[in-house]
Amino acid sequence: MSDTNKTDDAVTPQQASPSSDRDVLLKVEGLQKHFPIKKGILQRQVGAVKAVDGIDFEVRKGETLGVVGESGCGKSTMGRVITRLQDPTGGQVTFEGQDITHLSTAKMRPLRRDIQMIFQDPYGSLNPRHTIGSIVSAPFRLQGVEPEGGVKKEVQRLLELVGLSPEHYNRYPHEFSGGQRQRIGIARALALKPKLVVADEPVSALDVSIQAQVVNLMDDLQEELGLTYVIIAHDLSVVRHVSDRVAVMYLGKIVELADSSKLYETPMHPYTKALMSAVPVPDPGRRGQKSERILLRGDVPSPIAPPPGCRFHTRCWKATEICRTTEPQLLELRPGQRVACHHPENFADQAPQDTVLLSAAKEASELVGEAVLEDAGKTPAPEAEAEAGTGAVEETTAPEAKTATEAAATEEPADEQGDQI
Secondary structure (H helix, E strand, C coil), rough: CCHHHHHHHHHCCCCHHHHHHHHHEEEEEEEEEEEEEEEECCCCCEEEECCCCCCCCEEEECEEEEECCCCCHHHHHHHHHHHCCCCCEEEEEECEEEEECCCCCCHHHHHHCCCECCCCCCCCCCCCCCCCCHHHHHHHHHHHCCHHHHHHHHHHHHHHHHCCHHHHHHHHHHHHHHHHHHHHHHHCCCCCCEEEEEEEEECCCCCCCCHHHHHHHHHHHHHHHEEEEEECCCCCHHHHHCCCEEEEEEEEEEEEEHHHHHHCCCCCHHHHHHHCCCCCCCCCCCCCCCCCCCCCCCCCEEEECCCCCCCCCCCCCCHHHHHHHCCCCEEECCEEEEEEECCCCCCCCCEEEEEHHHHHHHHHHHHCCHHHHHHHHHHHHHHHHHHHHCCHHHHHHHHHHHHHHHHHHHHHHHCCHHHHC
């Protein structure tokens, strides 16, 4: 299924009419998940890991929402919280108009038929003491469902559906490879034909050829069963193929939420642009050509003590003073595209008072040599001085530009693949 077709069918919350609120399957408001840090004999809490720190989004019936970001940004935690495998610290989760934020285990049990999850680790998600038949048939047994033709026949059909042999019914998990175990997990998640499936890295453990088969299988099942997906992944190509909309997370926050085509064609957040620059282009004709790769310098800040203001400003080449002091809100700057940034890409800056520093930082990021970077940091760009208008602004912002550019010139490049994907 092409991403163009999926995008055309997508309906964003901003474009929807009030009557279309009935189509909202999952609604998340201000979701937080903090893991306490305790020390001492009395185990007093001295801090918290803010894995998810206030996110808002909606998922409509029949659509696919992709979630991307660096490792440790809170994607998997978010998936576990919205499926209520973990209790949220704050915020609200609404499924089909029902608030499930604080439902007990007993009250959540009937909803498990409609909310399923494909786990990231295919080795830890399967019980090694149970056969594959027992694992895949567990949802039928726990929910008291008797499929037509019997449980065994239905399980064998599911195994064949995900590319395994029905003869694997009596085998154990240790007899399968990682990719085969992941397909077993997919079969178990789809057994009861749920309405919402949260897939945490569903194809990361599979070979490239098998990835295409599983992705196409999930697309076919979505059309056949009317499934709704929240797919968490690192592979941006897979996310682009299967998603109607994409949410980009950074350090527990959603920094950009947009239609798939708009996000990949015109990313507006600097972090999104850096992620997109890391996607390899499978074109043999470009071999040997230098690609426009954005290297993010420095490490991801600790979620225990995230930086004030915009959380990306410590690694952003467009950071200004307002980025260090004021947290940007997730606003709709274009139809179907919401961004949390003071200086979005391909859009008018929302902080014109920092134009001098912004222009100097942008000019320095486009240069290559370290000596040139230092010179650019000492002398603000002429167009930046013209935009500033007053000498007072120039005096206050030029030292900031010097500090930012000199720091960028002296820092060692971070690991490209680890920081980008």
